[in-house]
Amino acid sequence: MNKLILGDCLEVLKKIETETIDLVYIDPPFFSNRNYEIVWGDEGEKRSFQDRWSGGIDHYIDWLKTRVAEMHRILKPTGSIFLHCDWHANAYIKVFILDKIFGQHNFINEIIWCYTAPANVKNRFPQKHDTIFFYGKSKDYHFNSDEIKIPYNQETVARTNRGAGLTGLKVKGNAEERHKNRLDNDGKIPEDYWVDIFRVQGNGSERIGYPTQKPEKLLERIILSASNEGDTVLDCFMGGGTTIAVADKLKRNWIGIDQSPQAIKVTEFRLNVLQGKILGKSVDIFAKPFSVQLHKYDYDTLRYQDAFEFETWIVQQYGGLPNVKQKGDLGIDGKTTTGTPIQVKRSDNIGRNVIDNFLSAIQRHDKIAYERNKADKKPVGIIIAFSFGKGAVQEVARLKNSENIIIELLTVESIVPIAKKPSLEIKLVDTTDLAKDIPDKNVSTIWDGLKEILFEAHAKSEVEIQFFAWDFNYQGVFNPEILFDKTGKQTRKFSAGHHKIAVKVVDGEGLENIEIVELKINGKVERK
Numbered sequence: 001m002n003k004l005i006l007g008d009c010l011e012v013l014k015k016i017e018t019e020t021i022d023l024v025y026i027d028p029p030f031f032s033n034r035n036y037e038i039v040w041g042d043e044g045e046k047r048s049f050q051d052r053w054s055g056g057i058d059h060y061i062d063w064l065k066t067r068v069a070e071m072h073r074i075l076k077p078t079g080s081i082f083l084h085c086d087w088h089a090n091a092y093i094k095v096f097i098l099d100k101i102f103g104q105h106n107f108i109n110e111i112i113w114c115y116t117a118p119a120n121v122k123n124r125f126p127q128k129h130d131t132i133f134f135y136g137k138s139k140d141y142h143f144n145s146d147e148i149k150i151p152y153n154q155e156t157v158a159r160t161n162r163g164a165g166l167t168g169l170k171v172k173g174n175a176e177e178r179h180k181n182r183l184d185n186d187g188k189i190p191e192d193y194w195v196d197i198f199r200v201q202g203n204g205s206e207r208i209g210y211p212t213q214k215p216e217k218l219l220e221r222i223i224l225s226a227s228n229e230g231d232t233v234l235d236c237f238m239g240g241g242t243t244i245a246v247a248d249k250l251k252r253n254w255i256g257i258d259q260s261p262q263a264i265k266v267t268e269f270r271l272n273v274l275q276g277k278i279l280g281k282s283v284d285i286f287a288k289p290f291s292v293q294l295h296k297y298d299y300d301t302l303r304y305q306d307a308f309e310f311e312t313w314i315v316q317q318y319g320g321l322p323n324v325k326q327k328g329d330l331g332i333d334g335k336t337t338t339g340t341p342i343q344v345k346r347s348d349n350i351g352r353n354v355i356d357n358f359l360s361a362i363q364r365h366d367k368i369a370y371e372r373n374k375a376d377k378k379p380v381g382i383i384i385a386f387s388f389g390k391g392a393v394q395e396v397a398r399l400k401n402s403e404n405i406i407i408e409l410l411t412v413e414s415i416v417p418i419a420k421k422p423s424l425e426i427k428l429v430d431t432t433d434l435a436k437d438i439p440d441k442n443v444s445t446i447w448d449g450l451k452e453i454l455f456e457a458h459a460k461s462e463v464e465i466q467f468f469a470w471d472f473n474y475q476g477v478f479n480p481e482i483l484f485d486k487t488g489k490q491t492r493k494f495s496a497g498h499h500k501i502a503v504k505v506v507d508g509e510g511l512e513n514i515e516i517v518e519l520k521i522n523g524k525v526e527r528k
């Protein structure tokens with residue numbers, strides 16, 4: 001299943017099976033300066049920053065090398081890596097990491113991605129390109145040249161269209177070459193310098209709002225060239241999820257990893273919009289579901305999940321074998337690997353009666369195993385629940401002391417880490433300034449119903465609140481117009497009618513809450 005995983009990629013990569021990935025693209029933090037490198041500013045990122053920066057370039061190279069070695073391990077023999085970097089460390093990365101791990105003989109391309117951006121240097125040539133190293137794991141790497149062909153001349157046209165200062169460029173290639181290329185209707189494979197892909201624009205629709213976001217077109221070319229539909233693409237410095245979004249669009253399977261909860265959430269929102277979850281008309285029925293793995297599980301999600309799904313899952317998390325039967329199981333939801341029955345209760349404050357019923361179920365279920373465990377002074381059964389009441393705890397103690405029967409009580413939290421999602425409340429203030437909205441009070445204008453409303457989001461969490469995100473035209477899929485709001489305050493004007501506004505809050509564990517406000521505006525503001 002496609003996955004977004006929170007964590008240091010080193011730890012996460014170690015858990016991925018050898019030779020299972022077709023394509024790795026990474027855009028790791030560059031070896032540059034502090035301010036530029038901090039993308040999200042959360043705790044995870046600050047730790048990672050110190051981890052790789054503390055000892056200068058050698059330390060950075062070691063830091064990256066151990067991770068790239070894991071990427072090499074998990075790539076299939078036909079797989080390849082694209083490592084995106086820039087002048088700060090590209091020479092070191094090639095020689096000390098990629099040539100060492102992949103081997104010089106598996107070096108395929110050094111792609112130069114050129115872009116334009118305002119430059120304010122006077123003592124050198126402005127650095128306006130990134131380097132993307134392309135290595136195969138072996139000589140049998142994939143390369144789909146037909147998928148990425150571009151019309152002859154495309155870069156030149158693209159460049160000239162950028163206007164200012166670049167219009168003087170001549171059409172590339174001599175007459176003969178141009179003629180040859182025109183005959184070839186398929187176009188040509190782009191050269192190893194890419195000038196036809198622009199950086200994400202300040203006001204572009206793709207833009208999420210942080211400096212290192214890469215354009216979808218760039219990832220499209222990479223993914224099309226080096227993977228096929230159904231292949232698995234991995235990006236373990238995922239950021240805002242460009243690789244993942246493009247891989248999903250191109251029907252690749254994918255794994256996205258980042259140590260920042262914000263990166264995970266932003267990518268999750270992006271994918272939900274992309275897949276048009278529950279959005280009626282534009283829903284992509286072929287979209288594959290994906291899972292999001294944070295460090296902690298949300299209590300409410302587990303607590304109110306489908307009972308059977310929860311039972312199966314928690315038994316597996318415990319290391320046991322779930323019972324596949326949903327009915328007639330005498331309340332035995334699974335077993336340990338040595339056969340001890342497990343019962344799961346998806347509730348809190350389990351009472352004494354549960355213990356007694358479970359005990360008789362175990363005895364009926366397998367009398368011999370029960371007697372053997374009892375004689376060996378081993379637990380005859382295990383109950384997993386969110387919490388246990390006093391009566392249950394006392395009953396378990398009594399059984400042990402007076403009848404030598406051991407029943408083990410386990411809380412869900414002792415098996416998987418749990419946290420409560422942040423609380424969220426939205427306050428509305430009508431701040432309509434009638435005097436301002438009706439320009440000339442002497443003219444009998446009918447007030448057009450435009451209302452200005454201040455929204456105040458108040459959230460609380462056991463950990464730091466990371467950001468609020470707002471969708472002022474909510475249609476069932478959360479599609480934030482404002483993504484990184486640290487203040488929780490927004491003002492908007494609304495015309496008469498019904499409006500749905502959705503607000504999300506994300507905390508430092510990546511746990512979220514959502515509140516949907518329905519507004520009716522008809523001269524006054526009503527909250528439904």
Ligand SMILES: C[S@@+](CC[C@H](N)C(=O)[O-])C[C@H]1O[C@@H](n2cnc3c(N)ncnc32)[C@H](O)[C@@H]1O
Pocket residue numbers: 007008009010027028029030039040045048212213214215236237238239240241242243257258259260263
């Ligand atoms: C340059 S950004 C990637 C941008 C991305 N290519 C995009 O288009 O949005 C680098 C990312 O690496 C993440 N990162 C840094 N150290 C990491 C680590 N040890 N494990 C996983 N992710 C890490 C940061 O949180 C950041 O999101």
